Amino acid sequence: MLSLPLLKDQRVLRREILASLVVFLVALPLCVGVAVASGVPAELGLVTGIVGGLVVGFLPGSSLQVSGPAAGLTVLVYEAVKEFGVGTLGAIVLVAGLLQLALGAFGFGRWFRAISVAVVQGMLAGIGLVLVLGQVYAMADTAQPSGGLGKIAGLPGLAVGIITDGTALTAFLIGAGTIAVLVLWPRLPAGARMIPGPLAAVALATGAAFLLDLPVAKVEVQGLLESIHPPGLGEFGQLASVAAIGTVLAFTLIASAESLFSAAAVDRMHDGPRTDYNKELMAQGVGNTVCGALGALPMTAVIVRSAANVQAGARTSLSRILHGLWLLLFAALLPAAIGIIPLAALAGVLVHAGCKLVPVRELRPLWREHRGEAVILAITALAVLVTNLFEGVVLGLLLAVVKTAWEISHLHVDVHELTGGRMVVSVTGNATFLRLPRIMEQLEALPKDRPIELDLSGLRHVDHACRIALENWALRHNDAETEPVRMLPPEAATLREGGPASGPRAGAS
Numbered sequence: 001m002l003s004l005p006l007l008k009d010q011r012v013l014r015r016e017i018l019a020s021l022v023v024f025l026v027a028l029p030l031c032v033g034v035a036v037a038s039g040v041p042a043e044l045g046l047v048t049g050i051v052g053g054l055v056v057g058f059l060p061g062s063s064l065q066v067s068g069p070a071a072g073l074t075v076l077v078y079e080a081v082k083e084f085g086v087g088t089l090g091a092i093v094l095v096a097g098l099l100q101l102a103l104g105a106f107g108f109g110r111w112f113r114a115i116s117v118a119v120v121q122g123m124l125a126g127i128g129l130v131l132v133l134g135q136v137y138a139m140a141d142t143a144q145p146s147g148g149l150g151k152i153a154g155l156p157g158l159a160v161g162i163i164t165d166g167t168a169l170t171a172f173l174i175g176a177g178t179i180a181v182l183v184l185w186p187r188l189p190a191g192a193r194m195i196p197g198p199l200a201a202v203a204l205a206t207g208a209a210f211l212l213d214l215p216v217a218k219v220e221v222q223g224l225l226e227s228i229h230p231p232g233l234g235e236f237g238q239l240a241s242v243a244a245i246g247t248v249l250a251f252t253l254i255a256s257a258e259s260l261f262s263a264a265a266v267d268r269m270h271d272g273p274r275t276d277y278n279k280e281l282m283a284q285g286v287g288n289t290v291c292g293a294l295g296a297l298p299m300t301a302v303i304v305r306s307a308a309n310v311q312a313g314a315r316t317s318l319s320r321i322l323h324g325l326w327l328l329l330f331a332a333l334l335p336a337a338i339g340i341i342p343l344a345a346l347a348g349v350l351v352h353a354g355c356k357l358v359p360v361r362e363l364r365p366l367w368r369e370h371r372g373e374a375v376i377l378a379i380t381a382l383a384v385l386v387t388n389l390f391e392g393v394v395l396g397l398l399l400a401v402v403k404t405a406w407e408i409s410h411l412h413v414d415v416h417e418l419t420g421g422r423m424v425v426s427v428t429g430n431a432t433f434l435r436l437p438r439i440m441e442q443l444e445a446l447p448k449d450r451p452i453e454l455d456l457s458g459l460r461h462v463d464h465a466c467r468i469a470l471e472n473w474a475l476r477h478n479d480a481e482t483e484p485v486r487m488l489p490p491e492a493a494t495l496r497e498g499g500p501a502s503g504p505r506a507g508a509s
Contacts, residue, residue: 012315012316015313015314015315016314016315016318016319016322017319017322018312018313019312019313019314020314020318020319020321020322020325020326021322021323021326022196022308022309022312023066023305023309023314023319023323024323024326024327024330025195025196025199026196026198026199026304026305027049027066027068027302027305027323027327028049028199028327028330029198029199029341029349030045030068030069030071030198030302030304030305030349031045031048031049031069031327032045032046032219032341033071033346033347033349033350034069034070034071034073034074034350035069035297036219036343036346037074037131037134037135037138037346037347037350038069038073038074038077038078038081038297039077039078039082039086040081040089040297041227042219042220042221042338043221043222043223043224043226043227043228043331043335043338044228044295044296044297045068045069045296045297046224046327046330046331047224047228047291047294047296047297047331048068048069048291048296048298049068049069049323049327050327050328050331051067051287051290051291051296051299051324052066052067052068052287052299052324053066053067053068053320053321053322053323053324053325053327054321054324054325054328055286055287055290055324056283056284056286056287056299056320057317057320057321057323057324058317058321059279059282059283059286060276060279060280060283061263061275061276061277061279061280061281061282061283061284062266062267062276062280062301063272063273063316063317064266064269064270064272064306064309064310064314064317064319064320065259065262065263065275065280065302065303065309065320066301066302066305066306066308066320066323067259067284067287067299067300067301067302067320068299068300068305069297069298069302070255070299070302071127071131071350071353071354071357072124072127072254072258072300072357073255073258073297073298073300074127074350075127075130075131075134076127076247076250076251076254076390077089077297077298078134079247080092080247080251082146083243083247084244084247085235086229086295087229087232088231088235088238088239088244089295089297090230090231090235090291090292090293090295090296091231091235091236091239091292092239092244092248092251092292093251093288093291093296093297093298094289094291094293095239095292096248096251096288096292096298097284097285097286097287097288097289097290097291098285098289099248099249099252099285100252100255100256100281100282100284100288101282101286102285103252103281103285104280104281104282104283104284104285105278105282107278108278108281109256109260109276109278109279109280109281109282110277110278116373116376116396116397116400117373118366118370118373118374118376118377118380118396118400119376119377119393119396119397119399119400120257120258121359121362121377122376122377122378122379122380122381122384122392122396123254123380123381123392123393123396124258124357124358124359125357125358125359125377125384126381126382126383126384126385126392127354127357127384128353128355128356128357128358129148129354129358129384129385130151130384130385131350131351131353132351132354132355133148133151135347135348135350135351135354136155136158136347136351137154137158138175138343138347138350139171139172139174139176139347139348139351140161140162140168140169140171140172140344141167141168141171141216141217141344142158142161142168147386148384148385148386149385149386167215167216170215170216171216171217171342171343171344172344174205174208174216174345175205175344175345175347175351176348177204177205177208177348178204178205178344178348178349178352179201179348179351179352181197181200181201181204181205182197182201182348182349182352185197185200185201196308198349201348201349202341202346205341205342205344205348206341206342206345209342209345210340214342216342216343216344217342217343217344218339218340218341218342218343219338219339219340219341219342219343219346221335221336221338223335224331224335228294228295228296229295230293230294230295231292231293231295246390247390249390250390250393251288251298253393255284255288255298255300256284258300258301259280259281259284259300260275260277260280260281262300262301262302262303262306263275263277263280263301265303265306265307266303266306266307266310269307269310269311270310272315284299284300284301287299304353305323309323358381359377363377372403372407376396376400376403379395379396379399380392380393380395380396380399383396402434405434406434408430409429409430409431409432409434409435410429410430411427411428411429411430411431411435411438412429413425413426413427413442413443414426414427415446422450422452422453423446423447423450423452423453424452424455425443425446425452425453425454425455426455426458427439427455427456427458427459428458428459429458429459429460430459430460430461431456431459431461431462431463431466432461432463433463433465433466435466436465436466436469439466439469439470440469440473443470443473444473454470454474456470
């Protein structure tokens with residue numbers, strides 16, 4: 001929300017305006033690039049950015065993070081447009097926004113913080129890999145194959161096409177030059193870096209293509225109002241399929257998780273008010289509902305723009321509101337400026353953004369300190385690459401749950417020999433199905449010529465599978481006409497008579 005006492009200070013007001021201009025310059029090429037890479041008119045990316053500023057900017061939640069179309073959703077949007085069409089995209093985004101509103105209203109916002117960081121990083125890494133592989137083709141003005149494996153298999157043919165086709169080579173060099181500018185830009189003096197790197201890279205590429213009259217594909221311009229097509233009843237009717245429902249859920253969960261993780265990161269960058277996660281989730285829901293009603297791209301809170309906003313000195317939500325106003329004025333007054341941008345330059349921006357989604361620097365320390373988390377990250381990323389985003393994330397979440405269940409299933413089996421030849425087997429810890437093979441191997445290896453007391457009183461948890469398996473083992477043991485097994489259930493007291501003598505330990509797992 002706006003802080004009126006702060007805005008009465010002319011210095012603060014000036015700083016908010018300057019910050020909004022910085023965010024606008026960062027957002028402009030990204031809005032256009034994400035839209036083109038998603039297979040929709042470039043103006044729809046600007047519409048989402050405008051809604052992120054002029055609608056979400058006024059809502060409570062996180063006052064400094066900026067919303068708009070995100071590179072992380074490009075792959076999912078592209079697949080949705082290819083399968084359902086641009087018209088149905090609006091219906092999908094609208095329903096996803098309503099679901100976000102409901103989740104925020106019922107207090108589910110804070111639960112998104114419980115999602116495994118390894119799964120989120122793996123999801124983003126997988127998205128980054130698919131984005132890079134797809135946009136490499138766009139850098140050469142070449143149609144990209146479908147599927148991650150198809151993109152990988154087509155790389156040799158792409159390389160041959162770039163070498164043998166002068167037009168493809170020219171476009172690829174434009175994209176490669178854009179990436180080079182983005183990589184080198186942070187190393188320039190601070191004065192030069194006042195212009196955001198993506199804007200400078202796209203401007204230089206556009207200038208070179210225009211002055212040299214290079215034969216490269218340009219962004220197609222339709223006009224802001226002409227690009228807006230609200231979804232009709234027919235488009236909503238297509239949402240009844242299983243594939244459409246899965247896409248809606250994927251949009252909802254991934255956009256929500258990305259926005260709230262971004263909020264947590266932005267909170268670490270400033271000393272202002274902390275994010276209210278439920279309100280922020282509802283704000284994102286309102287934004288996506290509006291975007292869906294306009295037939296635009298889905299939105300998330302975007303860490304690149306949010307970080308630029310904080311680093312530019314913003315202290316209130318005015319900067320993000322104004323950035324939406326600047327996007328609106330640009331789209332309304334200078335639409336022809338979009339039409340001279342080479343597609344290869346925008347592809348280069350997204351290749352660079354995709355590479356930054358892959359946490360290469362974090363992988364080695366993560367492998368040293370938390371090997372299981374590194375495995376989950378890698379498997380999630382590869383699953384997203386070879387299947388699709390939704391299935392890859394679901395697999396990652398399942399692996400994270402199994403890993404956690406395995407780690408908390410600490411189980412110890414101790415065997416004690418008492419006077420008279422009686423044996424006491426004490427099982428302590430948490431008995432879950434994950435440890436069941438090990439415990440059954442140890443029990444079945446016990447001698448059958450002695451009375452056995454199975455003491456389960458030290459168990460903190462016994463799941464249904466383990467309880468049934470232990471009872472069946474005792475029945476089989478008794479049916480074999482051996483010495484009987486006596487079970488002390490988890491609710492019973494610990495050993496009472498004789499006390500354990502120092503006997504061998506059967507094993508621990």
